[in-house]
Amino acid sequence: MKNMIVGQSGGPTAAINSSLYGVAAEGLRQKEFIGRVYGMVNGIEGFLEGRILDFEDALPGNTLEGLKTTPGAYLGSCRYKLPEDLSDPVYPELFAKFEELQIGYVFYIGGNDSMDTVSKLSRYAASVNSDIRFIGEPKTVDNDLVLTDHTPGFGSAARYVASTVREIVIDANVYEKKSVTIIEIMGRHAGWLTAASALARKYKGDNPLLIYLPETAFDQEAFLKKVEGCFDKTPNVIVCVSEGIHDDKGTFICEYDNNVGTDTFGHKMLAGCGKYLENLVRNRLGVKARSVELNVSQRCSASMMSAADQKEAVMAGEFGVRAALRGYTGKMVAYKRTCNLPYAITLGLEDVNEICNKEKTVPMEWIMEDGSDISDDFVIYALPLIQGTVEVPMGTDGLPAFVYRK
Amino acid sequence: MKNMIVGQSGGPTAAINSSLYGVAAEGLRQKEFIGRVYGMVNGIEGFLEGRILDFEDALPGNTLEGLKTTPGAYLGSCRYKLPEDLSDPVYPELFAKFEELQIGYVFYIGGNDSMDTVSKLSRYAASVNSDIRFIGEPKTVDNDLVLTDHTPGFGSAARYVASTVREIVIDANVYEKKSVTIIEIMGRHAGWLTAASALARKYKGDNPLLIYLPETAFDQEAFLKKVEGCFDKTPNVIVCVSEGIHDDKGTFICEYDNNVGTDTFGHKMLAGCGKYLENLVRNRLGVKARSVELNVSQRCSASMMSAADQKEAVMAGEFGVRAALRGYTGKMVAYKRTCNLPYAITLGLEDVNEICNKEKTVPMEWIMEDGSDISDDFVIYALPLIQGTVEVPMGTDGLPAFVYRK
Numbered sequence: 001m002k003n004m005i006v007g008q009s010g011g012p013t014a015a016i017n018s019s020l021y022g023v024a025a026e027g028l029r030q031k032e033f034i035g036r037v038y039g040m041v042n043g044i045e046g047f048l049e050g051r052i053l054d055f056e057d058a059l060p061g062n063t064l065e066g067l068k069t070t071p072g073a074y075l076g077s078c079r080y081k082l083p084e085d086l087s088d089p090v091y092p093e094l095f096a097k098f099e100e101l102q103i104g105y106v107f108y109i110g111g112n113d114s115m116d117t118v119s120k121l122s123r124y125a126a127s128v129n130s131d132i133r134f135i136g137e138p139k140t141v142d143n144d145l146v147l148t149d150h151t152p153g154f155g156s157a158a159r160y161v162a163s164t165v166r167e168i169v170i171d172a173n174v175y176e177k178k179s180v181t182i183i184e185i186m187g188r189h190a191g192w193l194t195a196a197s198a199l200a201r202k203y204k205g206d207n208p209l210l211i212y213l214p215e216t217a218f219d220q221e222a223f224l225k226k227v228e229g230c231f232d233k234t235p236n237v238i239v240c241v242s243e244g245i246h247d248d249k250g251t252f253i254c255e256y257d258n259n260v261g262t263d264t265f266g267h268k269m270l271a272g273c274g275k276y277l278e279n280l281v282r283n284r285l286g287v288k289a290r291s292v293e294l295n296v297s298q299r300c301s302a303s304m305m306s307a308a309d310q311k312e313a314v315m316a317g318e319f320g321v322r323a324a325l326r327g328y329t330g331k332m333v334a335y336k337r338t339c340n341l342p343y344a345i346t347l348g349l350e351d352v353n354e355i356c357n358k359e360k361t362v363p364m365e366w367i368m369e370d371g372s373d374i375s376d377d378f379v380i381y382a383l384p385l386i387q388g389t390v391e392v393p394m395g396t397d398g399l400p401a402f403v404y405r406k
Numbered sequence: 407m408k409n410m411i412v413g414q415s416g417g418p419t420a421a422i423n424s425s426l427y428g429v430a431a432e433g434l435r436q437k438e439f440i441g442r443v444y445g446m447v448n449g450i451e452g453f454l455e456g457r458i459l460d461f462e463d464a465l466p467g468n469t470l471e472g473l474k475t476t477p478g479a480y481l482g483s484c485r486y487k488l489p490e491d492l493s494d495p496v497y498p499e500l501f502a503k504f505e506e507l508q509i510g511y512v513f514y515i516g517g518n519d520s521m522d523t524v525s526k527l528s529r530y531a532a533s534v535n536s537d538i539r540f541i542g543e544p545k546t547v548d549n550d551l552v553l554t555d556h557t558p559g560f561g562s563a564a565r566y567v568a569s570t571v572r573e574i575v576i577d578a579n580v581y582e583k584k585s586v587t588i589i590e591i592m593g594r595h596a597g598w599l600t601a602a603s604a605l606a607r608k609y610k611g612d613n614p615l616l617i618y619l620p621e622t623a624f625d626q627e628a629f630l631k632k633v634e635g636c637f638d639k640t641p642n643v644i645v646c647v648s649e650g651i652h653d654d655k656g657t658f659i660c661e662y663d664n665n666v667g668t669d670t671f672g673h674k675m676l677a678g679c680g681k682y683l684e685n686l687v688r689n690r691l692g693v694k695a696r697s698v699e700l701n702v703s704q705r706c707s708a709s710m711m712s713a714a715d716q717k718e719a720v721m722a723g724e725f726g727v728r729a730a731l732r733g734y735t736g737k738m739v740a741y742k743r744t745c746n747l748p749y750a751i752t753l754g755l756e757d758v759n760e761i762c763n764k765e766k767t768v769p770m771e772w773i774m775e776d777g778s779d780i781s782d783d784f785v786i787y788a789l790p791l792i793q794g795t796v797e798v799p800m801g802t803d804g805l806p807a808f809v810y811r812k
Contacts, residue, residue, distance in 0.1 A: 012580050042582055072576035079581070163805050164703060170478035170808065171706035174418050175485070176448055199805065292701045297570055300577035303709040306804075387804040398793040399569050399605065400713075402576060 001033065004321070007047060008073040008139075009039030009080075009110035009397065013153030014137055014160070014305045015313040017074045018141045019109045020069040022317020023137060024055045027105075028064075029126035033325050038101065043078035044108075046194070049095065052101070059403065060202055066403035068310060069392045071300045072406060080366040081113065082120045084331025091124045098132055105133050105324040109317075111140035111151075113169055118355035122330030123353075133324040136332035136352050138315055141299045143192035144228035146360045148349040152316055155309030156266035158196035158299050161185055162386060164304075165200035165240060168292060169207045172236040180237045180281045182291040183208070184274030186298050188244040188359045191215050193298065195374045196382055209224055214244035215361050218253055224284055225275070226372050245273055253277070307388025312345065319347040331347035343384035407439065408510025410727070413446035413453060414479040414545075415486075415516035415523065418710045419559030419685070421719040422515055422545045423480045427473040427792070428723020429513045429543060430461045432469075439731050444507065447811070450514075454500065465809065472809035474716060475798045477706045478763055480811060487519065488526045497530045504538055511539050513731040514722075517546035517557075521738055522762035528736030529759075531662035539730040542758050543558070543723055544737035547705045550765045553756040554740035558722055561715030561791035563704050564565035564602035567591055571606035571646060574698060575613045577709075578642040586633055586643045586687045588681030588697040592704050594650035597621050598660060598765045599704065601780045602788055603646035613644040620650035621767050622777035624659055628681075630690055632778050651679055659683070708806055713794025718751065725753040749790035 006023045008016055020039075027037040027320045039058070041051040053075075055064065062180040067074055083090060098106070108118050118136040125132050138145050141157035164340040165183060179298045185194040191213025197210055207228045210220055218241075238301050274291035282289040323331060331349035338344045366377045395401035412429045414422055426445075433443040447457035452738070459481075461470065473480055489496060489606060504512070514524050524542040531538050544551050547563035578587045591600040597619025604617055615636045615799045618624055624647075652658045659679040680697035688695040702727040722739045729737060737755035744750045801807035 003408075008580075012577055014733040041601065042623065069571055070576070076582065108500065159804070162709070166808070167477055167706045167708065168702055168803060170476070171418055171702050174479040174483040176452075177480065197801065200812075202803075290702075291701065292703075294572055295698045296696075296697075300573045302573065303569065303609040315485075364630070365539075382740050383803065389800060394795060397608075398565070399572060402572070404608075 001035045003036040003102050004105035005035050005038040005040055005103050006107040007043045008075045008077050013070045013139055013141050013299050015028045015300055015309050016109055017067040018138055018310045018313035019137045019317045020074055020151050021105045023321055024313040026318035026321035029268045039075045041077040043306045045078035045080035057372055065163045070402040071302045071303055074076055083394035084123050106318055107135050107137055109139050111138040112356050115352045119159055119352045119356045126278040135320040135324045135330035137320050140334055141165040142190050144190040144359045145355055146358045147355055148207050149337040150385055152313035155306035157193055158382055159306045159386035160298055160301050161193055161196045162199035165197045169238050178235045179288040182277045183240045184243055184293040185240055187242040189359055191242045195362055195378050204402055208238040208240045210372050211374050212241045213246050213362055214242045216368055217248035218245040231339055239336040241273055302392050306386045306389040306392050308385055310390055314336040323349055408439045409442040409508050410440050410511035411444040411509050412513040413449045414481045414483050415449040415520040418478045419545055419547050419705050420477045420562035420708055421559045421715050422717045423473040423476045424719035425515045425543045425558050426480055428720040430729055432724035432727035436762045442555045448482040451484035451486035475708055476808040477708045488523055513543055514542050514724055515543040515545050518762050521758045523640045525758045525762045541726040542728045543726050544738055548596050550596040552764045552766045554759055555743040556791055557718035561712035563599055564788055565712045566704055566710040567599055567602045567791035568605035568705050569633035571603045575644050581643055584641045585694040588683045589646045590649055590678045590699040591646055591647040595620055595765055598650045600646055601784050603623045603767055604780050604785055614646045615643055616645040616778050617682050617780050618647045618651050619768055620648045621773055623654035624651040640801050647679055649678055708798050711745055711796040714791055715795055729755055752786040
């Protein structure tokens with residue numbers, strides 16, 4: 001009987017540990033088919049250094065349940081990219097470690113970079129006739145994975161964005177004097193999370209009055225005209241923008257006057273288009289302006305976790321384990337929406353090679369022609385994903401009690 | 407039988423509408439003594455323009471309850487300062503409006519500027535032998551009012567800060583590589599809210615490892631040494647700073663050469679002290695650094711409202727109405743802590759003239775000598791104030807359902 005191992009990779013979300021719970025709990029239930037249930041500490045990078053844990057020791061009994069309401073990445077994460085060249089010595093090294101631990105099933109929870117890892121490992125396995133099975137578990141607040149209706153983690157992040165924007169609208173409305181609040185939301189290339197700010201509206205024409213995604217080119221003169229027009233409707237204008245908005249030449253708005261670096265994957269690191277637009281509005285329109293960057297709480301706050309998201313993440317985790325036991329490998333668990341009213345999904349498997357290194361952006365037909373808003377199609381799509389409140393257990397200190405790796 | 411009116415002033419908090427609920431509900435209950443219960447729309451400024459509402463029309467029956475879980479300022483706010491000179495014509499103008507509406511009792515919810523309004527109105531009333539009674543209801547996330555153990559709104563903001571910092575610590579810990587996260591927290595002169603980040607610690611020596619308040623002078627070289635020392639304990643260092651930290655010459659750190667860019671007009675874009683320190687750490691220590699500004703959610707998020715704070719705010723509102731009926735005027739409702747274990751407070755009245763235009767800062771004996779941390783005395787003081795979760799009603803859209811003025 002083989003053992004299994006699971007790892008987490010990439011940026012954390014509120015639901016990535018719900019996926020982990022699903023994988024680990026299902027692994028522990030499959031006692032006739034699976035021996036030990038291991039976790040890679042800090043993903044494939046930590047695994048290479050021999051850092052693993054055994055779930056039965058680390059989270060015995062029902063302490064495992066705590067994962068479902070713990071944000072972050074319980075196992076720790078990494079941003080390690082496996083070499084393109086499958087003849088690189090890291091592959092036999094990894095597989096020797098898998099053999100040593102008698103691993104038959106590997107689960108990797110992450111976004112498209114992580115699916116790239118699953119792709120390479122499963123292709124290497126095929127090339128050396130290894131029967132180790134590799135399954136990808138999707139995760140990303142960005143909702144940018146192809147071949148799945150949405151991704152675990154998006155619903156909770158979207159609910160955080162929507163409720164926080166709704167609260168900021170309330171905050172802006174306490175004074176009568178004209179004001180513009182720019183809210184900067186995560187999303188480099190895909191505007192899903194910024195689009196979620198539309199869910200904050202209580203009726204048609206409510207704030208946020210303007211929503212700009214990175215899917216279209218941003219024109220700052222047109223933007224200023226739009227903002228001025230909004231003052232006909234309300235003195236307090238809320239504008240939501242993706243961190244990745246750019247002009248028609250592809251220059252990021254935050255790059256207009258900011259120095260930015262790159263991360264280990266070569267992604268540009270963005271910060272500050274909200275600050276830039278705040279200054280632009282203040283100087284050009286002569287009105288009170290402020291900016292709010294929602295920042296990391298979008299991906300790590302458990303306070304607005306969506307019950308729908310949590311439940312689906314657990315289900316996807318369990319489904320992946322059963323798929324591996326049935327012999328599947330090189331697949332990612334995917335959501336397929338079968339009905340919208342009432343909302344229903346089924347789980348399926350998609351080829352990781354078709355998923356990794358691709359990005360699903362918001363459909364152009366859902367974005368208003370001038371790029372300043374999102375259509376009801378998005379709202380219909382996203383509304384079921386943010387439903388339901390999760391009760392986070394509180395500790396004796398009155399604050400959320402999360403589970404931690406020892 | 408006289409009518410009563412209540413107004414809100416200054417910045418919003420998560421609990422300011424709980425105070426409003428207490429005042430309005432108690433007013434409506436006192437049917438033998440109080441006629442109509444009015445609200446000033448946008449405080450004393452809106453009242454001068456004749457903008458008022460009647461609570462029985464605006465929030466009939468149990469819709470009033472919705473105030474208790476609605477952040478912001480239901481009545482709208484203002485930042486209007488009454489003239490120092492009590493012979494200014496605005497005073498007879500205001501009192502004529504009070505007479506016109508047959509107002510016998512005025513309640514004003516706010517911070518020290520609002521207590522200044524209560525002080526002036528009550529002194530003017532005395533000078534013209536008016537029997538209208540003026541009662542101040544405290545409110546501020548800054549917790550900087552004197553003569554009260556703490557202020558309504560602080561507990562909820564502190565709980566938001568503590569739980570959000572705890573989540574950001576989790577987010578920072580997913581990677582192994584050395585990193586520094588600077589969290590910028592509200593508080594220009596008083597560090598109460600920044601001190602609340604100490605509540606995020608689960609054990610002695612847990613993150614946030616450094617906490618800097620505006621009560622002491624900030625030395626950036628000493629700070630850098632401290633941060634370096636922290637890497638002996640953990641690779642991921644969290645530092646919490648008040649927005650108002652300054653050096654020994656009184657210059658705000660955010661005013662240091664903190665040019666994050668220039669806008670299209672060449673205007674310097676100033677960022678907060680968090681951004682400045684992020685860059686300082688990255689450039690001087692050569693480690694990954696990021697900054698998070700908790701921003702307005704500290705004062706407008708209902709997601710982490712403290713049940714203790716909410717309950718006390720309602721009680722203080724009710725108490726103020728009963729005090730006015732007993733003949734008190736020119737007073738602010740104050741909390742007096744009678745016991746810490748178990749925590750207990752009583753309500754009392756303090757002279758608004760002793761409160762307005764003063765600021766209560768964190769006691770120096772609670773701050774570590776080198777200004778880099780806060781003592782357990784603060785934790786013992788603040789812990790009871792953040793206890794209990796408030797269930798915020800959700801709407802059919804799956805998001806918090808707040809009440810709004812029509």
